Amino acid sequence: MAPNSSISSSLSSVISPLPPRPSQLSSSSHITKTYRQASQLFLTRRLPEALSTILPLVSPPPLDQPNQQYEPAPVIKASKSSRVKVWSLYLTILNAILELDSDEGKAAFGTQDWRALCTKVREGEVWEEVVRNGYHGVEGDVDADVVINLATILLAHAKSQTLNQKRLENWLAASRSSPPNLTSDHFSDPIPRRYSSPASGKRPPIASGTDTPHDLNSRIKILELYTLHVLLRxxxxxxxxxxxxxxxxxxxxxxxxxxxxxxxxxxxxxxxxxxxxxxxxxxxxxxxxxxxxxxxxxxxxxxxxxxxxxxxxxxxxxxxxxxxxxxxVSPVSVASSGSSGGGILKKGKKIGGGTKAGGERRVSASGGKPVVKGRVGMVLMNLRGLVESIAVAFKTNPYVLYRMLAFIVGLVLLFAKKKVRERVVKVLGDSWGKVKGTVGMGTKVSYI
Missing domain, CATH: 1.20.5 (Single alpha-helices involved in coiled-coils or other helix-helix interfaces)
Structure with missing residues (x-):
């Protein structure tokens, strides 16, 4: 029994995980510290500072020198929980940025950067960025929680859900469970690789493997997004x-x-x-x-x-x-009427003045009534036409009534002044005196 216990203890010591290196500890602490700082900036709605703080964790370091060796993004070296938190915060910040108004977003980030961020999310480039910078380009290695956040942000802001459907199908096809890779690379690389590759067909084979209840719930959430949202869109x-x-x-x-x-x-x-x-x-x-x-x-x-x-x-x-x-009236009738009239006048002269006066009285008595009726009818028709024209004018252009009222009000206000009234009365009196003098002179001349 003692040898067996010694062998089991030796095996347990062999397969026990190696202690983390100091560089890994410093990198993990740096990622944790940066994540907390970006979270505080995001909670205080300081989106530009939050994005600039989280970007160095999800982007590879820039190559300052031509011969400098390429280094992956720092988030790759983080643990699974830290990696999920960092990518989830990054996608949440992008979602909050895209929910800003156009003017507010341009004022906060600048027109060019604002348009670049909107294009990256709406065209689905952010999914490729996550796969390339966080998972060595292997789409099936993307964590389920990160896939949920990616699908959700594309559902909210993408112009079309075709790319979202294709990405989800590729992930479902590539994330089938496979036996763990126990090679030396498995211990050096914090993200274990899978032997399966993305399927080439249009429809993905349905993944059936889950490791923990959390993985099962995450996969069910992805199926919900895929079947009840993306496919329906x-x-x-x-x-x-x-x-x-x-x-x-x-x-x-x-x-x-x-x-x-x-x-x-x-x-x-x-x-x-x-x-x-x-x-x-x-x-x-x-x-x-x-x-x-x-x-x-x-x-x-x-x-x-x-x-x-x-x-x-x-x-x-x-x-x-x-x-x-x-x-x-024809010329013949005029001539005949003229000749007959001349005869009548001659007869009247022969008969005497009484005959002429009686003839004139008979003509006026017989023809005066129709003439008076015609004049009265003409006056009434003119008044009727005037009233109708005024009514039509008021219907088609009501501003005529307003102008007339304004003119009447102006006259009333004008005659309200005493000096104006006296001057008008004086002018009318002078005019009436002249008319009376003219009529008197005409009466005297006609009498003479």
């Missing part, structure tokens, strides 16, 4: 249902929950489509109704204008008939 409902139905990771309860959620999303999408169609139809009906009302108004206005024009023409015709303008 790309209008692949049937494939999402098929993927959920054959996934070995999901038990019956989770599979039923996924299918119910998919059905609810499908019903909601159909309702939204119906509502959108109803809104479009309502808008079309409103447009047609507006066009019909406009045509009716135009037709009503045209009929009204025709009626007004016909009324004006009828009034003008009545006025011309009252004065006899529409009856042409």
């Amino acid at each position: 790309n209008n692949e409902w049937d494939y999402a249902k098929e993927f959920i139905s054959v996934s070995p990771i999901l038990d019956e309860e989770r599979r039923e929950a996924f299918l119910q959620a998919l059905q609810s999303l499908s019903d909601e999408a159909k309702r939204e489509e119906e509502l959108r169609r109803e809104r479009e139809e309502k808008i079309k009906k409103d447009i047609e109704e507006a066009r019909r009302l406009r045509r009716e108004n135009e037709e009503r206005e045209r009929r009204r204008m025709e009626e007004e024009r016909s009324k004006r023409e009828e009034g003008e015709r009545v006025k011309t008939e009252d004065f006899g303008v529409s009856r042409p």
Whole structure:
């Protein structure tokens, strides 16, 4: 029993992990310190300082000299938990930056840098950056929590979900469980490599291996993002249902929950489509109704204008008939009337003055009544036309009424001054005196 115990103790000492090197400890402390500093800056909404603080951890050091050896990003040397925290914070900072207003983002980062950050996220370049700088270019080695953050930020800001779907399918195909690599590289490299490579087909084989309950939950979250969000955004409902139905990771309860959620999303999408169609139809009906009302108004206005024009023409015709303008007078009738008139005048002279006066009285008695009626009708028609024209003018241009009211108010204000009234009365008195003198002179001349 003693030899066996000694052998087991020696084996345990052989396979026990080696103590960390001082350089690794200093690097880990530096990463932890930088992560805390960037977290504090992010929590205080100092996004430019937070981004500049976290960038040296996720980017390889710049090559200052031509012969300088390439070094990976410091985040590669961190532990899994630290690596996940650093990448999650970096993606969270990028998401907060893209949620800023355009003017605010340009003011904080500058126009060129702001556009570069937006392009990197919206075009999906950030996924390639994470794989290249954090996982030696091996897409299947990306931690599940980092994949969740990448898929979420692309769902929120990417122009199209095609790249997001392709990346998730590649990760699901490349992250199948495989036996651990126990070569010497496994101890020197903090990220163990896998023998499997990304599948070349369009659809990924469904991953079935999980190491811990946390890995299982993370993989289920990735399946949720892939089937209930990314595939649906790309209008692949049937494939999402098929993927959920054959996934070995999901038990019956989770599979039923996924299918119910998919059905609810499908019903909601159909309702939204119906509502959108109803809104479009309502808008079309409103447009047609507006066009019909406009045509009716135009037709009503045209009929009204025709009626007004016909009324004006009828009034003008009545006025011309009252004065006899529409009856042409021929030269023969003028001559005959002149000759007959001459005979009558001669007869009147022969008969005497009484006969002439009686003839004039008969003519005035017989022809005076129609002439008076015509003049009264003409005055009434003129007044009616004036009123109609004023009404039309007020309808078409209400500012005429405002100008007339302003003119009347101006006259009232003008005559409110005593000096103006006295001057107007004086001018009217002088004018009336001149008129009276002229009329008196004319009366004297006619009497003479």
